[in-house]
Amino acid sequence: MQSDANPVEYAQKPAQEHAPLRTDVLIVGAGPVGLFAAFEAGVVGLSCQIVDALGRVGGQCVELYPDKPIYDIPAIPSCTARELVERLMQQCRPFDVPIHLDQRVMDVVQRDDGRWTVRTEQGMVFDAAAVMLAAGNGAFLPQRLMLPEAAALEERDVLYSVPRLADFAGKDVVVAGGGDSALDWALALRKVARRLTLVHRRSGFSATASSVESMKRAVAAGEMDFVVGMIGGLKAPGGTLQSIEIKQVEGVSERAADKLVVLYGLVADLGPIAGWGLDIRGGRIEVDTSNYESSRPGIFAVGDIANYPNKQKLILSGFHEASLALRKAYSYAYPEKKRVHVHSSYDTKLAERVQASATAAN
Numbered sequence: 001m002q003s004d005a006n007p008v009e010y011a012q013k014p015a016q017e018h019a020p021l022r023t024d025v026l027i028v029g030a031g032p033v034g035l036f037a038a039f040e041a042g043v044v045g046l047s048c049q050i051v052d053a054l055g056r057v058g059g060q061c062v063e064l065y066p067d068k069p070i071y072d073i074p075a076i077p078s079c080t081a082r083e084l085v086e087r088l089m090q091q092c093r094p095f096d097v098p099i100h101l102d103q104r105v106m107d108v109v110q111r112d113d114g115r116w117t118v119r120t121e122q123g124m125v126f127d128a129a130a131v132m133l134a135a136g137n138g139a140f141l142p143q144r145l146m147l148p149e150a151a152a153l154e155e156r157d158v159l160y161s162v163p164r165l166a167d168f169a170g171k172d173v174v175v176a177g178g179g180d181s182a183l184d185w186a187l188a189l190r191k192v193a194r195r196l197t198l199v200h201r202r203s204g205f206s207a208t209a210s211s212v213e214s215m216k217r218a219v220a221a222g223e224m225d226f227v228v229g230m231i232g233g234l235k236a237p238g239g240t241l242q243s244i245e246i247k248q249v250e251g252v253s254e255r256a257a258d259k260l261v262v263l264y265g266l267v268a269d270l271g272p273i274a275g276w277g278l279d280i281r282g283g284r285i286e287v288d289t290s291n292y293e294s295s296r297p298g299i300f301a302v303g304d305i306a307n308y309p310n311k312q313k314l315i316l317s318g319f320h321e322a323s324l325a326l327r328k329a330y331s332y333a334y335p336e337k338k339r340v341h342v343h344s345s346y347d348t349k350l351a352e353r354v355q356a357s358a359t360a361a362n
């Protein structure tokens with residue numbers, strides 16, 4: 001994924017620990033709704049942790065339309081989707097919420113004491129009084145190359161992200177795709193690769209105009225090649241990629257390749273959450289609209305993943321849902337306490353936190 005260029009990638013890197021992390025609420029998803037839920041958890045008086053399967057925060061806003069303007073966020077007449085995510089990060093900063101990226105939530109088990117043990121595919125374990133699913137359409141996964149010979153080469157020679165530029169130094173590299181990720185990585189990789197070829201099925205791109213211009217300049221300067229076509233086959237004698245076949249209008253051509261980076265975009269997949277025993281219809285979790293709780297008490301669903309009559313997939317709807325869900329979640333974390341409602345404008349502790357956070361940022 002485009003990592004080093006993105007200003008929204010300032011969240012914490014995933015922790016490598018395996019001991020359970022105890023928290024009042026575990027928020028699954030660092031999209032706009034998950035981030036607002038983290039702020040609201042702090043306001044309500046709950047500790048929380050966030051996990052996201054992606055390597056950066058922002059959900060759909062950052063993955064699908066970062067530079068598009070949004071006009072329907074209350075009191076913000078216009079801002080880009082990326083700016084909205086930056087503002088949400090700023091808003092929850094006073095609560096210093098740990099964000100664990102590259103962590104895909106897999107399974108949940110309710111213990112005898114009513115708390116939840118939640119595990120990620122990467123080995124993190126959480127012990128939470130309540131679970132807030134703000135997982136959008138599910139975890140984003142890379143769209144894979146549909147060639148039978150690709151599977152055996154994945155993770156070594158056929159890749160869906162660029163973990164370290166140094167691994168491509170001096171190699172023949174092919175990047176496949178026509179969006180922002182494909183163009184940005186092609187431009188970055190051309191500086192270390194022996195030869196860089198960008199392959200896209202058509203001559204038009206879905207990337208930002210400035211990236212397309214930079215790519216065309218690099219091709220004109222002989223710094224990289226661009227081929228219109230589709231990846232038709234991989235040749236890997238002895239299990240090591242040597243060349244790729246490109247299907248073009250004029251026939252099939254072959255190009256030397258040590259590494260193939262496929263950046264065809266992301267697909268969302270509800271994945272393991274579908275097996276959590278929740279009432280799921282049409283890929284969405286059915287909730288009670290008085291508190292956005294799912295059919296399993298203690299597990300909440302907010303934002304795009306939630307479903308109820310007349311549900312609108314809007315960011316502002318998700319904010320409202322998170323706010324009500326957290327008030328109910330409080331009763332699981334502190335069953336013995338009655339939550340005292342204070343408007344944020346009268347919350348002196350919140351005012352001190354916001355002030356301290358602003359001072360630290362300056």
Ligand SMILES: Cc1cc2nc3c(=O)[nH]c(=O)nc-3n(C[C@H](O)[C@H](O)[C@H](O)COP(=O)(O)OP(=O)(O)OC[C@H]3O[C@@H](n4cnc5c(N)ncnc54)[C@H](O)[C@@H]3O)c2cc1C
Nearest residue numbers: 029031032033052053059060105135136138139303304315
């Ligand atoms: C092109 C476009 C334009 C839009 N314009 C507007 C607009 O103008 N106004 C508006 O209000 N809305 C708009 N929307 C809709 C808006 O973006 C969504 O309603 C919003 O992003 C939903 O937020 P969310 O936090 O619920 O989910 P998402 O933004 O989808 O975030 C969910 C996050 O959960 C993570 N996740 C999922 N499953 C797991 C798992 N198992 N483990 C860990 N992490 C997981 C995902 O990786 C993702 O980061 C637009 C959408 C699109 C596509």
